[in-house]
Amino acid sequence: MSRQTAVVLPSRCTPSQQVPLLSITTISDRYLVSLFECPVCFDYALPPILQCQSGHMLCSNCWPKLTFCPTCRGHLGYIRNLAMERVANLLLFPCKYAWSGCKDTLSHMEKAEHEELCEFRPYSCPCPGPSCKWQGFLDAVIPHLMQQHYVSRVVQSQKVTLHAENINRPDGVTWLIMQSCYGFHFIAVLLKGELYESQPEFFAIVQLIGTAKQAEKFAYCIELNSHSHRLTWESPTSSIYEDVVNLADDTNCLMFDMCTAQMFAKNGNLDVNITIYMC
Structure with missing residues (x-):
């Protein structure tokens, strides 16, 4: 006679009890995890878990978008499914980037x-604007910038100067420079656009070509100089996973208007001095 092993779930846990988590290492564990798949987005329905009147589960992200x-x-x-929330x-659930190589459960x-x-999540092109729809892994970002956005080289220095030519042009434009220091690559962006009442604005920011956790190790300084004035901005670096336009909307970058740009420009060109620091 074959033996069958039952998984007994405790009906009540006191603070002193240690309930072990079940990782998906067996067929039965994988089956249990598969029961949590949302039929709409195919991600996992995690607490708070919602259901229809017949008991079909949905994740909390998809539920507000549906009527039936x-x-x-x-x-x-x-309707909360409290029993499945306890299960x-x-x-332990797999990372949603398991398809690209993440093996964590x-x-x-902890999942969100x-x-x-997660280092296995895909990255979007760090160049501002909606024109480029590229997405790929982190190690493919630099080849993409060089091949599709004409970034000719990576400057090997802690200090670089981003030379922006013809800042008086009427259209929106982006200037880029990549630099390498401390064993990492960074991208500096100067963006000219219109944010308030059709007035030209400049946005300058430095981002790490890496994860948000890696970006926490660094800070940067942006400096504009003329014979009688100096403008300085210091900030922690952000990861390229964060959209430059969103950071500009949140004023989490150096912002200055055309009058300020003209104060530091020479013959219509603007030099932006950038220094990377380790925190």
């Missing part, structure tokens, strides 16, 4: 934070 259950077309009320507390409480910093 995608499985049975039944009405969607705000979710006992399981995590509790549902891990995925925000």
Whole structure:
């Protein structure tokens, strides 16, 4: 007679009890995890777990976007599936970037934070604007910039100067320079656009071509100089995973208007001095 092993889930846990998490190492564990797949986005439905009146589960991200259950077309009320939430507390779930190589499994409480910093997530092109739709892995960012955005070289120095030619042109434009120091690559961006009342604005920022966790190790200084004035901006670096336009909207970069740019420009050209520091 074959033996069958049952998984017994505790009905009540006191603070002193240590309930072990079940990693997806066996067929039965993988089956349990598969029960949490949302039928809409195919990610995992994690606490708070919502269901239709017939018991079909949805993740909390998809639920507000729907009127009827995608499985049975039944009405969607705000019904919590407390039993499955308790089961979710006992399981480890794979990272959503497992398809690109991440092998980590995590509790549902750790999953979102891990995925925000996961080194296997795809990156978008760091050049501002919606024109380039490229996405790829981190090691493909620099080849993409050189091949598609005409970034000719990487300057091997802690200090560089971004030379912006013809800042008086009427259209929006982006100037880029890449520099390498401390064993990492950085991209400095000077963007000319219109943010408020159709008035030209300049936005300058330095980003690490790396993860957000790696970016925390560095800071940068941007400096504009003339014979009688100096403008300085210091800030922690951000990862290229953060969109430059969003950072500009949040004023998390150096911003200056055309009058200020003209104060530091020479013959219509502007030199932006950039220094990278280790925190």
